Amino acid sequence: MRSRRMQAGLAIAALMFVSAPNPVSADEGGCHSYKGDFTAVTPEVCPSFLCTHGTLKGDLSGTYDFVATGVTPTGELTGQSTITLETGAVIFGSDVSVLNPGGTFVTTVTLVGGTRQFEHATGTIVATGRFTATGTEGTYSAEICLGVGAD
Secondary structure (H helix, E strand, O other): OHHHHHHHHHHHHHHHHHHOOOHHHHHHOEEEEEEEEEEEEOOOOOOOOOEEEEEEEEOOOEEEEEEEEEEOOOOOEEEEEEEEEOOOOEEEEEEEEEEEOOOEEEEEEEEEEEOHHHOOOEEEEEEEEEEOOOEEEEEEEEEEEEOOOOO
């Protein structure tokens, strides 16, 4: 009797293990929310009228580089971002920044490509910040959906 209970218990445990969600696969696809903080400075070399080089802390820890590409007729700043995560994955973004009175800004980064799991990703990163004496600082939040073929 005891042997049958043990066998039944092992069978149930095995079934639960096989049917349990795999945490690795959760990172391989689907949509994910991210958040954290950022700081940035003006780099010594800039191919445009405005560039920043920054550090991301939090869920997307790594560095980022922003290069301005223009100003819209409504006064929004446009540009491109390259985010290099600590894992080595890279996210490429198309940016639009609204500069507010009082030295604050809101930047929306639309994903346009990347490497590894971000190669086919879609989504946005929204950074809210302020200008400081040495650059910028603030927080970010993101909703990123990893596409078909994500590693």
